[in-house]
Amino acid sequence: MGDFDDLLSANRDFAGSDFDFGGFDGVAHAGVALVTCMDSRIDPLRMLGLKPGDAKIFRNPGARVTEAALEAIVLGVHLLRVERVLVVPHTRCAVASNSEETLRERVAASAGTDATWQRFHVVEDQAATLGLDIHRITSHPLVPDTVKVGGFIYDVDSGLLEQKY
Secondary structure, eight states: OGGGHHHHHHHHHIIIIIOOOTTOOOSOTTOEEEEEEOOTTOOHHHHTTOOTTSEEEEEEGGGOOOHHHHHHHHHHHHHSOOOEEEEEOBTTOHHHHSOHHHHHHHHHHHHTSOOTTOOOOOOSSHHHHHHHHHHHHHTOTTSOTTSEEEEEEEOTTTOOEEEOO
C-alpha cells in the first residue's frame, strides 16, 4: 500500500487547498478538445493558455486519432460544447523516431520476455500521419462541418506549436 503514499499525500494537499472544481459542469468552457501524446514534457492546458475546465484532453502514444480518440471527440462535440479540435503530436517522439522492430526490441529487453506480438503503431512520417488523422476527424459522419479541426506539431524544446493542417 505504501507505493502510492507520496501521491496520496499530494492529493490530500491538493484537495485541501488548491481544489476548486467541486460542482463543475464538466463541459469544455473554451470549446476545445485536444488529442496529444502521453509524453510528460507536454502540459496540454498551459501550452494553449487554458485552465482546468476549458478543454477535453485525450492522450495516447503519438497523439494518434484512434477509435477511442474519435469516440471522445464525438462525445465532446455533441455533449460537452467542443467546437474546435486540435491534434498535437510532438518533436522527438519515441513512436515517430523508432521503428516498430526497435521498440519491440527495447521493450523485450526491459521486460525480459518476447514482445514481437505487441504493436506500437509507429509513425514513419509525422506530418503525413497527422494529415490522415485530421481527415479521420473531418470525414467522421458524427463530426459536423462546423467543428474546426487543426493539426499541429509541438516542439518540446521551444514550447511552440506549428500548424500543419
